[in-house]
Amino acid sequence: xxxxxxxxRLVYWASVAAGLVFAIVPLPGWVDTARPDLALLAIIxxxxxxxxxxxLGYAWLAGLILDALRGLVLGQHAFAxxxxxxLAHKLQLRIRMFPLLHQAGAVALLLGLYHFIIFWTxxxxxxxxxxxxxxxxxxxxxLIWPLIVAAGDTMSRRSR
Amino acid sequence: MVELSHDFRPIIGRxxxxxxxxxxxxxxxxxxxxxxxxxxxLERVRTWLATAVFPVQAVVDIPFRAWDWMxxxxxxxxxxxxxxxxxxxxxxxxxxxxxxxAALEDENRRLRDMRENSAGIADRVVVSxxxxxxxxxxxxxxxxxxxxxxxxxxxxxxxxxxxxxxxxFRVNPHTAEAILISDAEHAIPVQSNRxxxxxxAVGTGDPDKLSLPFVTVEADLRAGDLLLSTGMGGVFPPGxxxxxxxxxxxxxxxxxxxxxxxxxxxxxxxxxxxLVWFRPPVPDAPTAPAAAESPPATTEPGx
Numbered sequence: 001x002x003x004x005x006x007x008x009r010l011v012y013w014a015s016v017a018a019g020l021v022f023a024i025v026p027l028p029g030w031v032d033t034a035r036p037d038l039a040l041l042a043i044i045x046x047x048x049x050x051x052x053x054x055x056l057g058y059a060w061l062a063g064l065i066l067d068a069l070r071g072l073v074l075g076q077h078a079f080a081x082x083x084x085x086x087l088a089h090k091l092q093l094r095i096r097m098f099p100l101l102h103q104a105g106a107v108a109l110l111l112g113l114y115h116f117i118i119f120w121t122x123x124x125x126x127x128x129x130x131x132x133x134x135x136x137x138x139x140x141x142x143l144i145w146p147l148i149v150a151a152g153d154t155m156s157r158r159s160r
Numbered sequence: 161m162v163e164l165s166h167d168f169r170p171i172i173g174r175x176x177x178x179x180x181x182x183x184x185x186x187x188x189x190x191x192x193x194x195x196x197x198x199x200x201x202l203e204r205v206r207t208w209l210a211t212a213v214f215p216v217q218a219v220v221d222i223p224f225r226a227w228d229w230m231x232x233x234x235x236x237x238x239x240x241x242x243x244x245x246x247x248x249x250x251x252x253x254x255x256x257x258x259x260x261x262a263a264l265e266d267e268n269r270r271l272r273d274m275r276e277n278s279a280g281i282a283d284r285v286v287v288s289x290x291x292x293x294x295x296x297x298x299x300x301x302x303x304x305x306x307x308x309x310x311x312x313x314x315x316x317x318x319x320x321x322x323x324x325x326x327x328x329f330r331v332n333p334h335t336a337e338a339i340l341i342s343d344a345e346h347a348i349p350v351q352s353n354r355x356x357x358x359x360x361a362v363g364t365g366d367p368d369k370l371s372l373p374f375v376t377v378e379a380d381l382r383a384g385d386l387l388l389s390t391g392m393g394g395v396f397p398p399g400x401x402x403x404x405x406x407x408x409x410x411x412x413x414x415x416x417x418x419x420x421x422x423x424x425x426x427x428x429x430x431x432x433x434x435l436v437w438f439r440p441p442v443p444d445a446p447t448a449p450a451a452a453e454s455p456p457a458t459t460e461p462g463x
Contacts, residue, residue: 068213
C-alpha cells in the first residue's frame, strides 16, 4: 500500500513536470496560441482521482516553476494554480460523478478561472494583452480533457 | 464543541482539509508578486530559480539543435555546393563594400577624434544562440544562451547581420532574457538615413511591423527610408539599421502621420544573434538622457 502510493506520487510529479516542459516547447503559430495547459490539466486530473496524493503544495510549486520558466511576475502562475487546485479539491466529489462531457465543461470553467487570474494579474502589472485568442487554451484544454482522462485511467489500470 | 469546518467527514476518497495550506500559500504568492513587481526585491530568488530551471530549458532545446545538426551533417553535396556558391557571392559583395568602408571608417574616426568623440562604435561582439524555448505567446521575448558568466549586462544591445534585434532585460547566471524591438512594450530612438528626421519606433507585437507614432504630418519621411539607431539613451550603438519605412499615411486634419516600418533584422527567424559591447556616445547637450544602463565592460575594450 505504501509503496504503491509512492509510485503514484512519482507518476503524479512526472506527469506535471512533463506538462511544464510542454509549456515552453516551441510550437508553430496557431498551435502556440491555443496551447493547452497540460500541467494544470494533469494537476486537476490527479486531484480528482487521488486527492490524498495531489495536494496544494505541489500545485503551487508547479506554478512557481512555470513563473521561473516563463519569466514574468513571480508568483502569478503559482497563485492561479493554487486557486484552481483548491477549487478542484473542494468540488472533487461532485466533478468525479459527472459524465465525461459534463466534466470537460467543469474543467473548462476551472481553466477559465485560471486564465482570468493570469489576465487580471497581467493587467495589474502592465503587461495586458487583450486579444481574443488568449482565451483559446480554455477551449483546447476542454477538448483535450477526455484524452487526458483516457490516458490516466489506462495508466492507473495497468499499474494496479 | 463547535466545528468550523465540515471537511473532516471520513468519506472515502476525500482529501485532507486544505484551508490553512490554501491561505498560507495564497498570501505567500501574493506577497511574491508584490515584492517582485512593485519593489523588485527578488533578484536573488529569481537568479536562483532561473539557475534551477535552466536544465529544463536546455533539455527542451536539445531536440531542435539535434535536428539542425542532423540536417547539416546529412545535407547532400548539391545543396552544400549551392550554399557555398551563394556564400562566396555574398562574401565577394561584402568585401567590395568593405574596401570602401575601411577608408570611410578611418576618415570617420579622424573626424570623430577631432571632436574627441570616438564613442558609439562596437568594441566587442559575442555570438549567442537563441534557445528554442517558448517564453510567452503574447510577447516577443527570447532566451539567449549567454549570461552573467559571459559578462552580459542588463540593457545590452542585440544585433543580427541585418540590423538591431533587441536588448537584454534580465540577466541570469547562464542565460539572458531579451526583449525584441517588435514587442509591444519596446521603443527605440531612430533617425531617417535620408532626411535625418529623428523619432521613436515602437513595437506592435507583430514581428514584421514597427509603428512610428510621433511623426508629424510635415516631417520628411517616406516609404523606403532606412531608419538607423541614433544611440540616444545609450542602450543601442548609433548608426545600425533598425527598420525600413513601409507606409506613410498623412491625413490633412491630423497632427501626426501614420507611419509603419518593417524591421531589417529577421526577428522571427534569427537563431543566432550578436551581443555588442560599445562605448555609449558622450552626450554633448545637457538635455540628452543619461545613459543609465551604461555597460560596465567599456573601460577595457577587448579584441
